[in-house]
Amino acid sequence: IVNDVLCQAARQGNQDFRTTVEAYLPPLISAAASFEKCPKHIKKLQNLVSIWKSKQYTSDAVIPKLQEALAGSTVSATPEPVNTSLKLAKEAPFILPSFHGDAS
Numbered sequence: 001i002v003n004d005v006l007c008q009a010a011r012q013g014n015q016d017f018r019t020t021v022e023a024y025l026p027p028l029i030s031a032a033a034s035f036e037k038c039p040k041h042i043k044k045l046q047n048l049v050s051i052w053k054s055k056q057y058t059s060d061a062v063i064p065k066l067q068e069a070l071a072g073s074t075v076s077a078t079p080e081p082v083n084t085s086l087k088l089a090k091e092a093p094f095i096l097p098s099f100h101g102d103a104s
Contacts, residue, residue: 003048006057022062030069045070
């Protein structure tokens with residue numbers, strides 16, 4: 001799913017989204033690569049990172065971090081903060097409808 005979203009963001013030129021997501025990619029790849037006894041799984045992740053590099057879905061500065069995460073280095077589970085003006089979902093107004101389910 002992340003690959004598809006990065007592809008769409010690249011096609012539409014959405015650099016803000018890409019920059020925001022890049023902070024979360026190393027911990028995500030590290031978690032996905034934590035299955036040490038699955039070499040096919042690791043190979044798929046390596047191919048994915050190489051695709052992201054060749055198609056420039058991520059910035060060049062993130063690729064070494066992703067390769068480090070694949071190599072088994074410990075990557076911080078908390079991503080680096082990104083200074084963007086994104087509104088958090090929990091800050092969005094939440095309005096319940098006047099009724100739930102069948103109105104009859």
